[in-house]
Amino acid sequence: MMINETFDLWQLLAGLGIFLFGMYLLEDSIKALSGKAFRRMISNYTRGKLRAIGSGTLITGVLQSSSAVSLIVLAFVGAGVMSMENAIAVMIGANVGTTFNAWIVAFFGFKLKIDSFAFPFIGIAGIGLIFSETNSRLFNLSRLLIGFGFLFLGLNYMKLSVEGFSQAFDLSHFHDYGLWFYLLLGTGLTAMMQASSATIAITLTALHSQLLDFNMAVAMVIGANIGTTITVLLGSLGKGVLAKKIVGISHLVFNLITGFITFLCIAPLTWLVGTIIDINSNSVMALALFHTIFNVIGVIVFYPFIGLLARTLLRIYPYRKTILTAYLDRTPVEVIEAASAALVKEISHLLEECQLYNLRVLEIDEKLVFSHDLPFKKIGGKRFGLDQLYANIKLLHAEIFAYYAKLQANKLEVSETHNLEKVIFASRNIMNSIKNFKGIKTDFDEFDGSSNLYLNEQYRSFRRRLLAIYHEINEVRVLESREEQYHELLRIFLHIEEADKDFIRETIQAVADNKISGIEISSLLLVNRLFTQGCRLQVFGIKDLLLTQEQINDFDRALDMKALIEEEKPRAEKSEPTEGPPEN
Numbered sequence: 001m002m003i004n005e006t007f008d009l010w011q012l013l014a015g016l017g018i019f020l021f022g023m024y025l026l027e028d029s030i031k032a033l034s035g036k037a038f039r040r041m042i043s044n045y046t047r048g049k050l051r052a053i054g055s056g057t058l059i060t061g062v063l064q065s066s067s068a069v070s071l072i073v074l075a076f077v078g079a080g081v082m083s084m085e086n087a088i089a090v091m092i093g094a095n096v097g098t099t100f101n102a103w104i105v106a107f108f109g110f111k112l113k114i115d116s117f118a119f120p121f122i123g124i125a126g127i128g129l130i131f132s133e134t135n136s137r138l139f140n141l142s143r144l145l146i147g148f149g150f151l152f153l154g155l156n157y158m159k160l161s162v163e164g165f166s167q168a169f170d171l172s173h174f175h176d177y178g179l180w181f182y183l184l185l186g187t188g189l190t191a192m193m194q195a196s197s198a199t200i201a202i203t204l205t206a207l208h209s210q211l212l213d214f215n216m217a218v219a220m221v222i223g224a225n226i227g228t229t230i231t232v233l234l235g236s237l238g239k240g241v242l243a244k245k246i247v248g249i250s251h252l253v254f255n256l257i258t259g260f261i262t263f264l265c266i267a268p269l270t271w272l273v274g275t276i277i278d279i280n281s282n283s284v285m286a287l288a289l290f291h292t293i294f295n296v297i298g299v300i301v302f303y304p305f306i307g308l309l310a311r312t313l314l315r316i317y318p319y320r321k322t323i324l325t326a327y328l329d330r331t332p333v334e335v336i337e338a339a340s341a342a343l344v345k346e347i348s349h350l351l352e353e354c355q356l357y358n359l360r361v362l363e364i365d366e367k368l369v370f371s372h373d374l375p376f377k378k379i380g381g382k383r384f385g386l387d388q389l390y391a392n393i394k395l396l397h398a399e400i401f402a403y404y405a406k407l408q409a410n411k412l413e414v415s416e417t418h419n420l421e422k423v424i425f426a427s428r429n430i431m432n433s434i435k436n437f438k439g440i441k442t443d444f445d446e447f448d449g450s451s452n453l454y455l456n457e458q459y460r461s462f463r464r465r466l467l468a469i470y471h472e473i474n475e476v477r478v479l480e481s482r483e484e485q486y487h488e489l490l491r492i493f494l495h496i497e498e499a500d501k502d503f504i505r506e507t508i509q510a511v512a513d514n515k516i517s518g519i520e521i522s523s524l525l526l527v528n529r530l531f532t533q534g535c536r537l538q539v540f541g542i543k544d545l546l547l548t549q550e551q552i553n554d555f556d557r558a559l560d561m562k563a564l565i566e567e568e569k570p571r572a573e574k575s576e577p578t579e580g581p582p583e584n
Contacts, residue, residue: 015157020198022150029143049306052089053096053299060097084310088250092299092306095225095255099292102200102221106288121149154201179219182212183263186223199224200291208284217283218266221291226259250309258298269294324396325349325403326375333406336416343407343420346400347427347545348477349375351538353393354434355470358534360386361441362463363448369470390438397431400424418549426544429537436534443527454515458524462531465499469535473542486551490558493539500532 125145132138190199200221207217229252262269269290273279277286302309323329326349331342352374359366376384376392384392404424412420447459469492476488507524510516516524543555 011157015154016198016202017154018150018157019154019201022147022152022154025143025147025150029140029147049085049089049303052086053093053303056090056093057097058093060094061100084250084314085307088254088306088310091251092254092302095228095258096292096295096299098196098225098228099288099295102204102288102291106204106284118149118152121145122153125149179215179263179266182216182219183223183226183259186220187227188223189220190224190227196224196228199227204284204287207287214270214279214283214286215266217287218270218290219263221287222259222262222294225295226255229255250313253309254298254302258294258301261301262294262297269297324376324392325399328399328403333403333410336407336410336412339403339407340416340420340423343400343403344423344545346396346403347423347430347541350393350396350400350427351430351541351545353389353396354430354538355473357386357389357393357434358437358466359470360389361437362444362459362466364463364467368467369474386441390434393431393434397427400427422544422549422552426541429541429544433534433537433541436530436537440527440530443523446523447527452516452520454510455520455524461503462527465531466535469496469538473538477542477546482547482551485546486555489539489543489547490555493536493559496532496535496539500528503528503532 122145125142128138128142129146132142186199186203189202190196203212203217203220203224206212207214212220270279273286273290273293277289279286325346327342327345331338333339352370353376355369356366356374356376359369376389401424404420407420408417444459444462447455447462450456472488472492472495476485476492479485479488507516507521507528511521543552547555
C-alpha cells in the first residue's frame, strides 16, 4: 500500500490550520471578555512567589496560552509594576497552566464523538456572530464557542488524516532515531507554530493512532515545553527594558533545565504515570498526566532557586535605568533654588517633547521647528516610535511630579510653594495638550487618506496652523523681556481664536456647497475643537511657566474681558435701532 494513498497530508494541514485558528479565537475572545480582569489579577495577585505561581497557573489554564500570559508579564516588568522574582514565578506557574489544554484535548477530543458538540457550537455561534454587533459581549461569546468548535473539528481532521496511514505504519523503523530526535522535533514544531498546544495536539493524535509509542510522544511533549520559550524571547528583544530580557532568559533557563531533568528521568516518570493510569489502554490520558507531572516537578525543583536565578541574571545583565530627565536627575532637591530652576527647565523639555509628538501625529518634519536634537533622541541615539515616544513623555511627566513632591517635603516659603504650584500646573496643561492630539490622530489619518478633496485640504490646513503656532510659541520662549513674552502670548492666543473662527466659517460654507456631509461634518468639528483646545493648553502652560503671577492675572483678565466683549457683540447688534422713514 502506497503512503500517499493512505496518508492525506492536506487533510492534516487543514486540520492543523483549523485547530490553530480555533486556539486563536478561543484566546482572543477570552481576553476580550475578561482581559482586563486577568491583567488586574496578574498585577494585584502576584505579590509573593506562591501566589504568583498560582495566578500564572490559573490564568494560563483559562486563557489557554502561556505565551499571552508571559507577554503580559513582560509588559508589567517593563513598566516596573512587577518584580523580577514574581514575574519568574508567574511564568513558572504558566507552564503548569498549559497542561490544562492537554487534558481538555485528551478527554473531549478522544473520548467523545466530535460531531456531537463541535458542529452545534459552530452552527449556533456562527448565527450569533452574524446577528451581534462587533465587539459586543454576544459577539465575543460567539467567537469563544466557534473557537471551541474549530479546536475539536481541527483535531478530528488530524485524526482522520493519519488513521489509514497508521494501519500500514511500522513503528519499529523509527526507534533508531532515538528520543533526542523527537525532543528536537517537538521543540522545532512549537517554535515554528508559536503554540505548544498545537504540537501537543499533533502528538496526542499520533499517539492515539499509534504512529508514536509513549516514550516518543513524551519526548515531543518535553520539546514542546522548550519551544514555548521562543515566543517569550522574541517578546523580550528589541528596544525593551533590560528587565524584560532577564525574565525572558529566566523562562528559557527554567524550561531547558526542567526539560533536561525530565528527559533523563523518562523511565521513572513513565513508571509513576503507569501506576496511576494504564498506559497501554489509555495512552492519551497517560500522556496528559505525564505533561502535568513533569511541569509540577519543575516548579518544585525551581521554587527555592527563583530568587537566586533573578539575582544571578541581574549580575550577568546589570540593570541600568534609562534616564528620561534632562535636568532633574543631576539636581538634588535639598538645594531649593537650583531644584526649582531645574524643574522649570525640565517642564520646558517636556513641552518640546510634546510638541515633537504633536508634529509627528500630523507627519510634520521636526526640523521645521527644532534646529537641535531633543533630549529623548540623545538616549542611545535612537528615534522612538510614536507609541514609545508617548509612553516616555508620560514617564517624564511622572518623574517631574515625583520631583515636585520631594521638593514640597522641604521647608518652603509661601512664595516658593506658590511658584512650584504654578509650574506644576503648567506641566499638567502641556500633558493635556498631547492627550488631545493623541485622541484625534486616527481622524487626521482618515482626513489625509480620504477620497474627499476638502478633507485632504483641511488636513493640510491643520498642519500649516500647527507649524505657524509652534514657530510663534518658540520665538516667545527665547525672548528676554517678560513684558514682551506677555504681549506675544496674548497675540498668539488671539491668532488661535481667529483660526478657530475662520475654520467654523469655512465649514459652514463647505456644508452649504455640499463639499462635506453627514459624519464628515461632525468629525471635522470635533477635530478642530480638540486641536484648538490643545493649542490653547500649550499657551496656558507657557504662560504659567514664564510669566510672573501679576502678568498671569492680567493675562487671565484680558481673556475674560475679550470673552465678555464677544458675548456682548451679538446683543449690541440686535438692539441697535434700524433706520426709520424720513421725517416730513
